[in-house]
Amino acid sequence: MKKKSIVRFLIVSIAATLALSSTVSAKNLSYWSSNCYDIGYMNKSPSLYYKKMDSSSSFPFLTAIQQGRSQWNSALSTSISNPSATNTSAIMQFYGGTKQQIKSLGCFVYVDDGGAGATIYTSENESAIHYYGNQRIIEHKIWGSKSAVLSDVGLSYNNCIKTTMHEMGHALGWYGHASNSSFVMYQGRSSVTTLKSGEKNHLSQIYR
Amino acid sequence: MKNKINLKIPVIIIAVLCCMTAIFFLYEKNVPQKLPQPKRIVQHTDGRELSLEEMVDNATHITDAEYIGYEVDEYGVARFKFKPVNTIMGTFDSDIIYAVTGEKLEEKCTEGKVYMIFLEQIDSVYSDVQQYGFIQPQKKQLTAEDDGWQKQHDDVKAILESNPQLYQNDGEEKTFTLSNDMDEILNCSAHIFKVRVDNVFTESTIAPTTVYECSVTATLKSKPVNDNGNLLINMFNDTVEVGKEYIVLLSDAQESAPVYTLSSRNSVYTPEEAEQIPQLKELLSNAEEYTTVPDNKTNEEILAEEQAYIEEHGIE
């Protein structure tokens, strides 16, 4: 083998690697349950920071976080870390408190009196294009998120569990909402506290 | 010589394969140098639909207004611009108003059309622009061409007339001042404490602010609302250092465990700076020492409390 052919081999292999890297992530998706055509993903072991600002024991915020964590972990084969009250650089951050407390944090865009929860991506970028049939789906890589669950807006125990699991779904990359009211990712207030296969499949196809 | 070359080739191939694998994984993971900031903040907001009466209760302003487009601020938050043409409740100081919501309102509203909108005035010492929160952006926004237009106006009018005093919007008294005058600032400061900044609690990505966990070391005016002395205070970025002490002038905190906000844009001083300001110097000379009781509960303790509550009260 001559020097020239080694160089040629090098160039071809690097070019092939780059080309392969950019196309390998495009997927044909088999499920779609959202009313919008975006979807996201975090790394498979996201760190979780939480602050229960309204400390009343009638607000089951940590119970809800643990339930959400356990169900989403098994749905997506992820390992969301144990909630830490000190890791302020965690990729997934959850704040539970009164409307006034959440408002004063200055981290969320306006929430009206109907609001029970909210999630924003503090860091994300578009990372790939997928297809569901002919529909173009934009994939986002999520590098940071903040979620809020409100404690003083008349949520029942199960409403609070549902809202927390729902926000965790958004944080993990569930964009938009499901139209099926038996899904946790349905937008309206509900007492559903078990993830259904349709909503799990929707997100897990990106986490494969 | 030939033997040497034969040895070199497999080594080069292995090296190239290693490089390829490394490039492949780096590309796949898309690891950026600096975490990317979203071009536009889209907030997933969840909750229930409000009735018309609840929307009126929530609102400080109700108006028919022409939608004239939106702009995105430096943090990626969209501000939707409206021109009020027929104001039903409240008064506006300017011809163009800025409404904020994390929803993509531009998909609901068409430029040039007039909508009946419900707004809540947002007063914040941390913002340069007068903003209004957009109530119920997820609903269909009514224009004059819609069937329900006149009925919604009549219904709102009836609600407002049912309790004129309740809905009389005199503009809530601001709990902060934009003035730099120390007497004016002191007037707006319901609480003045000497605090030690202990930790970052959360950094905002939509405003130039950070919330810190602080411990009160002395009180200059009033006592902390939460009597253990652990405070959360929202401050402008890069104005304090963790571990150091400051004199902070705070707005009235109206609930039991508040996130305290500043009473002005000049409400944080080092003890040395405070000594130079006559009013603060006098307050400092009468300050009372304060001992903060740490309240660090473990996850297990918090979970046990929540479980105990459920066992006692059941799941409603």
Ligand SMILES: [Zn+2]
């Ligand atoms: Zn949602």
